[in-house]
Amino acid sequence: MGTKEASLLLGFSRKRLLDLLAEGRVKGAYKNGRFWEIPVYEDEMPIIIPGRRGPKGKWRTKKSTKPTMIHVNQSKIKGNIGKPPAKLEPVLSVKDGDRNDYGYQLNITGPCQIIYRPYKPTACGARLWINTYERVEFIDTQFNPVTARQPSKKIYRVG
Structure with missing residues (x-):
């Protein structure tokens, strides 16, 4: 080559x-x-021998085998009760590696798995979440009552 x-x-x-x-x-x-x-x-692939000094190379890094986690935050849902639309906090969080993105409505483009573990919650305390290896797209990151009825054309890609 x-x-x-x-x-x-x-x-x-x-x-x-x-x-x-x-x-x-x-x-x-x-x-x-x-x-x-x-x-x-x-x-x-060619094999690159690592150097002895400096940062490690970022080539040939394999994709994480950890799925993207979608969490519906129950405490935020309860906290939003009675608030005006302008003050509502996002209730969906998408955790992908070290990233944590928040929004109000999202689309999962492929298969996913809903997990309920009441006796073994995640590190953040979630007992119910969705795992997927597919792309997750936020449809609404700023609460807009119109998007609750129909999808918006504004899509934010995660992952």
């Missing part, structure tokens, strides 16, 4: 790949005349 294809697969510039090749950090790579020959290994 050449440097152009390898840099596209690894997700960084050709110049950065050439620097790594010059440092001898691409496993099994060798120079054939003026061109670099880069072997591919598992998952048809």
